[in-house]
Amino acid sequence: xxxxxxxxxxxxxxxxxxxxxxxxxxxxxxxxxxxxxxxxxxxxxxxxxxxxxxxxxxxxxxxxxxxxxxxxxxxxxxxxxxxxxxxxxxxxxxxxxxxxxxxxxxxxxxxxxxxxxxxxxxxxxxxxxxxxxxxxxxxxxxxxxxxxxxxxxxxxxxxxxxxxxxxxxxxxxxxxxxxxxxxxxxxxxxxxxxxxxxxxxxxxxxxxxxxxxxxxxxxxxxxxxxxxxxxxxxxxxxxxxxxxxxxxxxxxxxxxxxxxxxxxxxxxxxxxxxxxxxxxxxxxxxxxxxxxxxxxxxxxxxxxxxxxxxxxxxxxxxxxxxxxxxxxxxxxxxxxxxxxxxxxxxxxxxxxxxxxxxxxxxxxxxxxxxxxxxxxxxxxxxxxxxxxxxxxxxxxxxxxxxxxxxxxxxxxxxxxxxxxxxxxxxxxxxxxxxxxx
Numbered sequence: 498x499x500x501x502x503x504x505x506x507x508x509x510x511x512x513x514x515x516x517x518x519x520x521x522x523x524x525x526x527x528x529x530x531x532x533x534x535x536x537x538x539x540x541x542x543x544x545x546x547x548x549x550x551x552x553x554x555x556x557x558x559x560x561x562x563x564x565x566x567x568x569x570x571x572x573x574x575x576x577x578x579x580x581x582x583x584x585x586x587x588x589x590x591x592x593x594x595x596x597x598x599x600x601x602x603x604x605x606x607x608x609x610x611x612x613x614x615x616x617x618x619x620x621x622x623x624x625x626x627x628x629x630x631x632x633x634x635x636x637x638x639x640x641x642x643x644x645x646x647x648x649x650x651x652x653x654x655x656x657x658x659x660x661x662x663x664x665x666x667x668x669x670x671x672x673x674x675x676x677x678x679x680x681x682x683x684x685x686x687x688x689x690x691x692x693x694x695x696x697x698x699x700x701x702x703x704x705x706x707x708x709x710x711x712x713x714x715x716x717x718x719x720x721x722x723x724x725x726x727x728x729x730x731x732x733x734x735x736x737x738x739x740x741x742x743x744x745x746x747x748x749x750x751x752x753x754x755x756x757x758x759x760x761x762x763x764x765x766x767x768x769x770x771x772x773x774x775x776x777x778x779x780x781x782x783x784x785x786x787x788x789x790x791x792x793x794x795x796x797x798x799x800x801x802x803x804x805x806x807x808x809x810x811x812x813x814x815x816x817x818x819x820x821x822x823x824x825x826x827x828x829x830x831x832x833x834x835x836x837x838x839x840x841x842x843x844x845x846x847x848x849x850x851x852x853x854x855x856x857x858x859x860x861x862x863x864x865x866x867x868x869x870x871x872x873x874x875x876x877x878x879x880x881x882x883x884x885x886x887x888x889x890x891x892x893x894x895x896x897x898x899x900x901x902x903x904x905x906x907x908x909x910x911x912x913x914x915x916x917x918x919x920x921x922x923x924x925x926x927x928x929x930x931x932x933x934x
Contacts (some may be wrong), residue, residue, distance in 0.1 A: 536609035581606035613814035616833025616840035620782025660687035725883035740895035757792030770904030778880030821889030848916030876904035
C-alpha cells in the first residue's frame with residue numbers, strides 16, 4: 498500500500514512538472530508578436546507546440562510560401578518555414594487542434610532598407626516654431642504695483658506663442674517689438690498647448706523698469722547642443738540622429754521645430770562618466786561653417802531632415818541592411834561614435850532586447866565592453882546619443898540613454914522606431930518610400 502502511494506506521488510509530481518513546462522510553452526506562443534516582418538527573398542521559422550497548428554487564412558502563394566518542416570518535429574514542437582516571395586501582407590491563424598482560432602499573426606513581407614550608418618559628431622542648432630514660454634512672472638507697473646497679465650489670461654509654462662494679433666511670431670525679440678508697436682489695451686494671442694491651438698486675449702502692462710509693454714513671460718526660441726548622426730540614405734538624402742527628441746531644459750517639453758541645422762562638430766573635451774554623474778562630450782561648431790544638413794522634424798525618437806550633397810560625397814559611407822526588431826538578439830554588437838575627431842568602432846554587448854509592439858526609446862539594454870572606450874569616456878556619455886548599433890552586419894538601432902548609476906550601461910532604440918518617424922507626418926513621405934526600397 499505504501500509502495501502504491503509512493504508511485505502515485507511520483508506520477509502526480511511528474512504530471513505537475515510536465516503541465517508546468519507545457520504551460521510555459523503555451524504562454525510563449527500566446528505572447529508571440531502579432532506582427533512579423535520578413536525581408537523579401539528571405540525566410541523565417543515559426544515554432545509552435547502541440548496541440549497548436551499554424552495556417553494561412555487565405556491562399557497567398559504569390560506573397561509567401563509556408564511549409565511544415567517534418568524533420569523539426571521533435572516531441573511536441575513543430576516548426577513552420579515561411580518564405581517571403583514578394584512584398585505584401587498575409588494573415589496566419591494559430592489554432593488549437595487545428596480547429597479553434599487562438600491568435601492571429603500578421604506576416605509582412607517587405608523590402609529590407611539599406612542605410613549608411615553614421616557615428617559622426619554633430620552640432621545641432623534648432624529654432625522653434627513661434628516662441629516657447631519657459632516661465633510666467635510679474636511685471637512692475639508704472640504705479641509701482643505688480644501685475645501678471647500672462648497668468649491672468651491663462652498662459653502657462655510650456656505654451657507656444659505662434660501669433661500676436663494674427664502676425665506670425667518669429668523669435669523672442671519679435672514678441673517685444675510687436676507688443677510695443679501695437680500698444681493696445683487688449684491683444685489676441687494664438688497659443689499651442691499639447692498640439693491644440695486656441696486664441697486668448699491679454700492686456701499687456703507697461704513696465705516701470707524699461708518703459709516697454711510686457712506680458713510677464715520668459716520665452717525661448719532656439720537651442721543648441723552636441724549629438725551623433727545615426728544614419729542617412731544616399732538616394733533620398735534623409736538622415737536620422739540622436740534617437741530621442743530635443744526637449745526644453747526648463748519645461749521638459751518637446752521643442753516644435755520651425756527650422757534647424759546640423760553641423761560638423763569638433764570634440765574639444767570629454768568628461769568621463771562616473772557612478773551617479775553622467776559624463777559628457779564637449780564640442781564646438783560654427784553655424785557659418787560645415788553645415789551638413791537641415792532639420793525638419795523633432796520627434797520623441799530622434800531628429801530628422803536631409804543632408805547636403807557635399808556631405809554625402811565627402812563621407813563616402815557604405816550602405817548596409819537594417820535589422821528588424823525581431824532579429825535583434827542578446828550578445829555581441831558594436832557602435833560607431835566619435836571621441837577623437839574621427840568615427841570609430843567600439844564593442845558593446847546587448848544584455849536584453851525588449852519584445853516591443855509600439856515605439857519606445859528604451860528598446861534594448863546595452864553594455865560597453867570596449868576597453869579603449871571605457872578608458873576614454875567611462876562608458877556611455879552625453880553627446881553619444883544617436884550612435885548607431887550594428888549587429889551581424891545590420892544596422893539595428895541607436896544609443897539613447899545612459900544609466901546614471903552605471904555609465905557602462907545604457908539603452909538603445911530599435912532602428913525601426915526611428916524609420917517609422919520618417920513616414921509619419923513627414924512632408925516627403927512618398928520620396929522616402931521610393932528611395933528606401
